[in-house]
Amino acid sequence: MSFTSRLLLSSVGLVALTALVLAGVADWVVRDSLTPAEVERQLALARARAQDLEDRVLGLRGDVTMLAHLPVAAGLAAPDSDAEPFEMVRPAFQAMMQAKPSVLQARVIALPSGEERLRFERDAAGGEVRQATALQSKAARPYVQAGMDLAAGEVHLSPLNLNREHGAVQQPPRPVLRAVTPVFAGATRVGLVVINVDMGPALAALSATPLGTTYLVDEQGRFLVHPDPAVAFAHEYGPGVTIGQRWPAVTRLTAADAPGAAVLGGPNDSDVVVAAVPVQLAGGPRVTVVTVQPASSIAGVNRSRALSAWGAAGVGLLAALMALFWGQRLARPLRAMTAAADRFPTDDDVPLPVDEPGEMGVLAQALARMNDKIQSQNRALSEQERRFRAVVEESPIAKFLVDDKHHILLVNRRAEELFGYSRKELLGSSIHRLVPEGQRDVHPGFIDGYHQDPGPRPMGPGRELFGQRKDGALVPVEIGLNPLPEQGGTVTLATVVDVSERKGREDELRRSNRELEQFAYVASHDLQEPLRMVANYTELLAERYQDKLDDKAQTFIHFASDGARRMQRLISDLLTYSRVGTEGKAPERFDPATALRWVQQDLRAPIAATGADISHDALPLVYADGTQLGQVLQNLVGNALKFCGDDAPRIHIGAAREGRWVRFSVQDNGIGMNPEHTGRIFDMFQRLHPVGTYDGSGIGLSVTKRIIERHGGRIWVESEIGGGTTFFFTLPAAEDA
C-alpha cells in the first residue's frame, strides 16, 4: 500500500472514528437523561387528560343520582288517571337540563314494564328543553336490563357510542353516554332515571391540545377519539379500526392495566413519546387515553447526528485532501530517491532531491554520500581483486579451484602451461582428465575420501604423483589441498607443483653421491696398494740393510715408514667413511645394549688400561643398523677413553624418549673442549690436538655423524674445557612410548 493511501486511510478513518464517538456520546447523554424526563412529562399529561375525563363522568353520576332523589316514585305510583303525575319533579328535571347543556335527554322509566313515563329532551336546533309527548317502550334497551340489577344509589353507565335516531346514527354524529340509576318505593325497585349526555364537548376537550395528539380507545382498542373524524367511532358504521391494527407497537401500552409511557417508533419512522392511561369509568366502560407527541429530545439527537455526519464528511474530505497533498509531497522525493538507489553505485548524475527541505533533503544527501562511498569502496575492492588475481594468475605454481562435483572452477596461467590445456578447455570440465589414465577410475574415490575429512594437507603423502598432460606425457607433481568452505558446499584449492626438475636434480644428486662414494672407495682402495708397497719395502730395506746403513739413513727410513703408516690410516678411515653409505644395512628393531656389549668387548684392553667405569640407563629398542650403531658407540666410548684426564674415566650412556625418538647421551669426565670448537669436530679430518698427542685421524666423528644422519637422527655435543663432554644423538624409537 502506498504511502499516500496509507496517510489517506488513516486520516479519514480518524475523522470518522471521532465523529462516531461524538455521536455515540450525544446519543448516550440524550437517552440517559433527556428521554426519561420527556417520557415522564408525557405520562403526566395523559394522566391529567384521563383525570379530566373521569371528573366529567363523576359530574354525570352526580346529576343522575340527584334526579333519582326527587319524588319520582310517587309519580310512578300515581294512577293512570292522574294527568300530571310528575308535577313535583318536572321543574327540577327542566332546571337541571337547562343548567347542563350537555345533557340531551332525561327520562323516567317504569319498572318492571320498561315503559317510558317521563321524558325531557333538548331541541336539536335551538337547544331548548321541552317535555316529550310521545313516550316509548324502552324495555329492550341494554341500559334498562342493566338498571334492573342496580342497588339504591348505584349508577350504571352505558358504553360510549354515537347517538342513533330510529336505529340510524344521528348526523352529525354525536357521542353519547347514558347514566342509569334506580328509583325505589320502599324496598321495591319501581323505576329508573336515565340521562343521555352529549360527550362531544368532553371528547373535544380531550383532544383540544396544542401539543401532539390525543387518542381515546375503548376496551377493544377501537378509536373513540381520533383527529380523523372518519376513524373515530368507525365501528359504529362498519367493521371499524383498532389502534393495534394501525400501530401494533403501541398495544403493549394500551393492553396494560396500569398507566405506562415509552418512546416508540412512530408511524412515519420518527420517534414519538407515547403515554397510555386506562380509565375505568365508575359503573361504566373502561377506556384508555393515549397521548402521542414527537420525541423532541430524540429529534435533537437525530439532528445532531445528521449535523455530525455532515461535519464528519466535510472534515473527512478536508483530511483526505490534505493527506493526498502531503502524501504526494513526501512520496515524490522518496520515489526519486528509490529510483536513484536502484541505480547505485553509479557515476551518472542521478537526480537526488538534495535541496528538498527538512529530513528529505538530509536523507537525499546521505544517499548521495553513500553512493560516493560505495563507489570508492568498489574501486578499492576491484583494485584489490585485480592484485589478488595477478598474484594467483602470475604464480609459478599451478592452481585449480575444484567444486565438490570435481569440476574445475578456476585455473591460473601456470596450470594451462603445465597441463597443455587452454583455460577454456579446463573450466567446467572434470579434474580427473588431468590424472594419469590408469588412475582415473580410483581418483574420484580419493576425492570423496578427502571430502570426508577435509583439511590442508599434501595429496598422496609418500607416493609419487603424476599428472597427465594433454599430449599424454606424464609430469611428476606435488599437490597440496586446501578446503575453502563456501555457502552451499566446499570448494578445494589444489596447488600443483611440477617437480620434474627437482626430481631430476634429486636423481642427479643421488647418482653423484653414489659416484662419489664409489670414487672414494676405489680411490682409497687403489691408493692403498702402492702405499703398502712403499711401507713394506721401506721396512724390508731397513730390515735387510740394517748393518749397511748409518743412523741418518735409519732416521730417514723411519720418517718414510711413519708417513706411509699415517697415510694408510687416513685411507682406511676414508674407506670406512665411504662404506657408511655403500655397505649400511636397512634399519631394523635393534637392542642398543647388544651394541654396547660388542663395544665393551672390543675396547676391553683400553678399558682395563684406564680403569674406566662404564654405566648405562635402560636402553630402549630402536630402528637401526646394529653394526653401525656399534660403530657409533665404539667411536664415542673410544673418544671418552682417549680424551680422559688424570682421573680414571667415568662414562655413562643415557637414553630418554623424545616423542618418536630416543635421545642417547654418552657422558664422560674427560678433558672436555672449548665450546667454540664443538661445531667443527664432526667435520672430516678435523683434529683439535696436534699429531702425536692423541692417536687418531679425525675421521671417527664424521663417520658417527654420517651414520646417525643416515638413520634420520641428529648428533650434537656439549662440552667445557676440564668439564667433561657429553655427546647426544637421536635414533627412531622401535617401541610405543
Added chain:
Amino acid sequence: MSRSVNFLLVEDNAGDAFLVKDALENGAIPSTVAVVHDGAAALTRLGDKAQASPDLIILDLNLPKLDGRQVLDALKAHPDWCHIPVVMFSSSDAHNDIVECYRRGASCYVPKPMGLDRFRAVIRSVERFWLEVARLP
C-alpha cells in the same frame, strides 16, 4: 709330506709377488712357487701338461687380462681344476668382493694386511693352515 708343495701365485703386483714367494719359500715347509702375472697366463700355465699341477692357488682379485673372478669361474668350471683350493689374496677388504668370491667357490679370502710383519704373518698362517691343518686333495 715327502715332496715339496706346488703353489701357483697369480699376482700382477711384482712387489707383493716377491714378498709372498719369499715368505712361502722361506717357510717351514718346502714348497715351489710358480708366479704368473695375469689371469690368462694362469690358465695357460694350468693347461700346460709339461708343468706340474699346483696344490694350492693364491689368486689376486684385480688382474690384467682376466681378473680374479673370471679366473675363479674358469677354475671352478673346469673338471681337472675345480678341486684345487683357491686362496683369494687381495688388497680389497670390501664386503661385496669377499661375498662374491666365496659365492664363486673360493676356498678362503685373505685381505692383504698393512705392514711387513703382518703381511708375512698372514702368509705364514695361510701356509700353515693349508699344509698342516687342512688336508689337500
